[in-house]
Amino acid sequence: MTIKVGVLGAKGRVGQAVVEGVEVSDDLELVATIGRDDSLELLSLNGAEVVVDFTQPDSVMGNLEYCIAQGMHCVVGTTGFTDERLKQVEEWTQQEGAGHVLIAPNFAISAVLTMVFARQAAPYFETAEVVEFHHPTKLDAPSGTAIHTAQGIAESRAKAGLGAMPDATAQSLEGARGALVDGIPVHAVRTRGMVAHEEVIFGAEGQSLTIRQDSYDRNSFTPGVLLGIREIEKFPGLTYGLEEYLGL
Amino acid sequence: MTIKVGVLGAKGRVGQAVVEGVEVSDDLELVATIGRDDSLELLSLNGAEVVVDFTQPDSVMGNLEYCIAQGMHCVVGTTGFTDERLKQVEEWTQQEGAGHVLIAPNFAISAVLTMVFARQAAPYFETAEVVEFHHPTKLDAPSGTAIHTAQGIAESRAKAGLGAMPDATAQSLEGARGALVDGIPVHAVRTRGMVAHEEVIFGAEGQSLTIRQDSYDRNSFTPGVLLGIREIEKFPGLTYGLEEYLGL
Amino acid sequence: MTIKVGVLGAKGRVGQAVVEGVEVSDDLELVATIGRDDSLELLSLNGAEVVVDFTQPDSVMGNLEYCIAQGMHCVVGTTGFTDERLKQVEEWTQQEGAGHVLIAPNFAISAVLTMVFARQAAPYFETAEVVEFHHPTKLDAPSGTAIHTAQGIAESRAKAGLGAMPDATAQSLEGARGALVDGIPVHAVRTRGMVAHEEVIFGAEGQSLTIRQDSYDRNSFTPGVLLGIREIEKFPGLTYGLEEYLGL
Amino acid sequence: MTIKVGVLGAKGRVGQAVVEGVEVSDDLELVATIGRDDSLELLSLNGAEVVVDFTQPDSVMGNLEYCIAQGMHCVVGTTGFTDERLKQVEEWTQQEGAGHVLIAPNFAISAVLTMVFARQAAPYFETAEVVEFHHPTKLDAPSGTAIHTAQGIAESRAKAGLGAMPDATAQSLEGARGALVDGIPVHAVRTRGMVAHEEVIFGAEGQSLTIRQDSYDRNSFTPGVLLGIREIEKFPGLTYGLEEYLGL
Numbered sequence: 001m002t003i004k005v006g007v008l009g010a011k012g013r014v015g016q017a018v019v020e021g022v023e024v025s026d027d028l029e030l031v032a033t034i035g036r037d038d039s040l041e042l043l044s045l046n047g048a049e050v051v052v053d054f055t056q057p058d059s060v061m062g063n064l065e066y067c068i069a070q071g072m073h074c075v076v077g078t079t080g081f082t083d084e085r086l087k088q089v090e091e092w093t094q095q096e097g098a099g100h101v102l103i104a105p106n107f108a109i110s111a112v113l114t115m116v117f118a119r120q121a122a123p124y125f126e127t128a129e130v131v132e133f134h135h136p137t138k139l140d141a142p143s144g145t146a147i148h149t150a151q152g153i154a155e156s157r158a159k160a161g162l163g164a165m166p167d168a169t170a171q172s173l174e175g176a177r178g179a180l181v182d183g184i185p186v187h188a189v190r191t192r193g194m195v196a197h198e199e200v201i202f203g204a205e206g207q208s209l210t211i212r213q214d215s216y217d218r219n220s221f222t223p224g225v226l227l228g229i230r231e232i233e234k235f236p237g238l239t240y241g242l243e244e245y246l247g248l
Numbered sequence: 249m250t251i252k253v254g255v256l257g258a259k260g261r262v263g264q265a266v267v268e269g270v271e272v273s274d275d276l277e278l279v280a281t282i283g284r285d286d287s288l289e290l291l292s293l294n295g296a297e298v299v300v301d302f303t304q305p306d307s308v309m310g311n312l313e314y315c316i317a318q319g320m321h322c323v324v325g326t327t328g329f330t331d332e333r334l335k336q337v338e339e340w341t342q343q344e345g346a347g348h349v350l351i352a353p354n355f356a357i358s359a360v361l362t363m364v365f366a367r368q369a370a371p372y373f374e375t376a377e378v379v380e381f382h383h384p385t386k387l388d389a390p391s392g393t394a395i396h397t398a399q400g401i402a403e404s405r406a407k408a409g410l411g412a413m414p415d416a417t418a419q420s421l422e423g424a425r426g427a428l429v430d431g432i433p434v435h436a437v438r439t440r441g442m443v444a445h446e447e448v449i450f451g452a453e454g455q456s457l458t459i460r461q462d463s464y465d466r467n468s469f470t471p472g473v474l475l476g477i478r479e480i481e482k483f484p485g486l487t488y489g490l491e492e493y494l495g496l
Numbered sequence: 497m498t499i500k501v502g503v504l505g506a507k508g509r510v511g512q513a514v515v516e517g518v519e520v521s522d523d524l525e526l527v528a529t530i531g532r533d534d535s536l537e538l539l540s541l542n543g544a545e546v547v548v549d550f551t552q553p554d555s556v557m558g559n560l561e562y563c564i565a566q567g568m569h570c571v572v573g574t575t576g577f578t579d580e581r582l583k584q585v586e587e588w589t590q591q592e593g594a595g596h597v598l599i600a601p602n603f604a605i606s607a608v609l610t611m612v613f614a615r616q617a618a619p620y621f622e623t624a625e626v627v628e629f630h631h632p633t634k635l636d637a638p639s640g641t642a643i644h645t646a647q648g649i650a651e652s653r654a655k656a657g658l659g660a661m662p663d664a665t666a667q668s669l670e671g672a673r674g675a676l677v678d679g680i681p682v683h684a685v686r687t688r689g690m691v692a693h694e695e696v697i698f699g700a701e702g703q704s705l706t707i708r709q710d711s712y713d714r715n716s717f718t719p720g721v722l723l724g725i726r727e728i729e730k731f732p733g734l735t736y737g738l739e740e741y742l743g744l
Numbered sequence: 745m746t747i748k749v750g751v752l753g754a755k756g757r758v759g760q761a762v763v764e765g766v767e768v769s770d771d772l773e774l775v776a777t778i779g780r781d782d783s784l785e786l787l788s789l790n791g792a793e794v795v796v797d798f799t800q801p802d803s804v805m806g807n808l809e810y811c812i813a814q815g816m817h818c819v820v821g822t823t824g825f826t827d828e829r830l831k832q833v834e835e836w837t838q839q840e841g842a843g844h845v846l847i848a849p850n851f852a853i854s855a856v857l858t859m860v861f862a863r864q865a866a867p868y869f870e871t872a873e874v875v876e877f878h879h880p881t882k883l884d885a886p887s888g889t890a891i892h893t894a895q896g897i898a899e900s901r902a903k904a905g906l907g908a909m910p911d912a913t914a915q916s917l918e919g920a921r922g923a924l925v926d927g928i929p930v931h932a933v934r935t936r937g938m939v940a941h942e943e944v945i946f947g948a949e950g951q952s953l954t955i956r957q958d959s960y961d962r963n964s965f966t967p968g969v970l971l972g973i974r975e976i977e978k979f980p981g982l983t984y985g986l987e988e989y990l991g992l
Contacts, residue, residue, distance in 0.1 A: 377687065
């Protein structure tokens, strides 16, 4: 038994990668690829069970309203979800016969797991720092993912009752100790040739633990999308973030 | 309120490190240090609530029988526990008023977490390999920890229904692809100057996840022992392995 | 003053990357792109000063004979050069007015430097091992580059009078200690998502030195080719390998 | 033929490690160990050919004056050498029959090679950054070694005519991009359990090169000291820094 998949935004770079990922998976069947000008009805006509949406903020809500009402599940990587939008989507999913929805800001499984493991490890180490590496054309430093990771570590430390980290630095060149995100130092390295990489370094007496994530390629979200397609049947309503699907 | 701690094997190298760890902890109070020739009664006389045992296989069972019966909890890093011994200890802990027992083969939190995270991550990646690094005077290759890690990954992959890993290797120098432990390649590097280090490398389309553990020093078990002392009150009976105490 | 560049094999994947690299360089001017069916005379007619050849073993010798005789310098990444072929090319370069030739098996500067530095470091460390990481569709293990690196280390150790490396391994799973290349252990890891990566790990008392090279992309040879184009005027005759151009 | 070695400051922690290193070396013979209250004449009386000085700034000049005049070579790790002191030592070494002198701020071969290789690699990469890792009780950030490494990279880039590194960062948390040392970003990570570690990361199109040095132990200077003892006969006069002895 295969799962019948429709892809919205199938002509875009991300959509194409999803299409390829579906096509090479024996348990998935591609039944519709929808571009900006195609009718959403092609999805239902072709019997799509799960619809993947990597489109634009201005079209995603319309897509979701239609698909959810038709009972099709939706795996969504489109950006721009405010709390208000999320609340609206949740309401749609609560109708009888509604499709399930997964909306995730990051589908790269290695990045999601790095954040999850960082939260889990944080209570057991005296120190924690984040170093991220990206290409030098990136506009923001540190990356959004690194900031989220640091926030997660800080929350986890606080919950465990850990105080400020030890740091005897008395003489310092400005910037050497990184940017503090909720008390966690974050360092941003910009290296030509690199894509997107993150390292979390925990230290305790006599030992350290390093969790490192490397994205070599913009296709790195594909395995996460395929996981979403395969598991969404089990997650009624709206799920935000891939973490829950990982059962962690 | 402090926890009153007694240390068995307090003169040994490991015992000394535990003694130091207890002494620098405000929430722990060292009430007895027991050498090979001292009476175990000093533990009860001094009101020890938790006893740490890093002694020898020939003395540990006697120590445990006494302490458990006295209602003292036991944190045990001594080796040589067979299934039979574990069963015996479990029986002792089931008497009324018995102390709790934690026996762990590895108290280095970074190593324990590496194994836990490796199991958690395994279902989400097509490939997994283990590389371990030790000093060149080590007798066995790969290390016991690396073998355990690989076994955990293999179990986790099997449970998730993953098959054999892709590997197109057609021409190979003997040994290049490592030792297979339940289908997981494990590589052992021997480097002068290193202590004990392990790296688990997971790969999926366009990305990889690396979990690395470094032990720089033989004191790396101390944080795990202190964690055991602090948490053992909550874990009645016998617990084997530090994983449960980590709540993961 | 710009250098006028012609590219042979300009339609191939590698040739295209070279074309792009030349086009974005202010000091280089692309004057001719030659495919399999184009006449070599276009190179001279357009005043090419340096010709880049990433073609096939069956065409490269004809290309070189023509270009060298015309006084054009040749930067060559085509494979299949036997000693006999190299000798022939050398003879051609010794004619009056002949062009200079650079033939290199690897134009990735990071890989070339890794080999150079590994040779330089080898005499100062008791132990040395090589770990290489590639995608799981690679046919050979270890990689040719890793074998070359190990051979260079072995030669450098021998020249310095170092004997066999310490290794107390007494119990071992088969393959755990890697493949021995001239006495140097080499480990090959196959990870989905990775491209081509190599790590050389040296150890001495209390310390280690790791040299790591990552190729994220098949364009990683471009900087080495551009370096060859810019420097070839200074290197008369035939040069084999990019090392000399690096002045190391 | 063995080399006869005397050790000044033999009771200090560093001196003891040197004594042990000499004792386990078949080609070296320990002939004198001198503490603060012992006479320097024991060195000459016992026929020391090379004297190792890890003492204090207030005693080293007297030690050197005596030893050099006696024709004994001196390997010196004591700190506090000003230009004036170096000039004085150089004068002493120019007398007839004078001993040779090696003064080095860092005897850890892995750290010295990291600096040497960083200088060599710098001209070939668009970007270069330094990340150093130390225990959280370190007072200065970044470390002196990291600053020196960055300065060497900057000099090497300037000599090669490279301009400023690309960096499109437009939005940044303060400190995220590290401290600039002569234009090279340097990041200082403070991790409990670590000792002293440095990583230099170079990037070019499609590739990166990472040189990493780990000191696990305060004995990491011993191999450099032993190298100095063995090679000093070949280096008349005063040599500053271990680099020249490495022939690089």
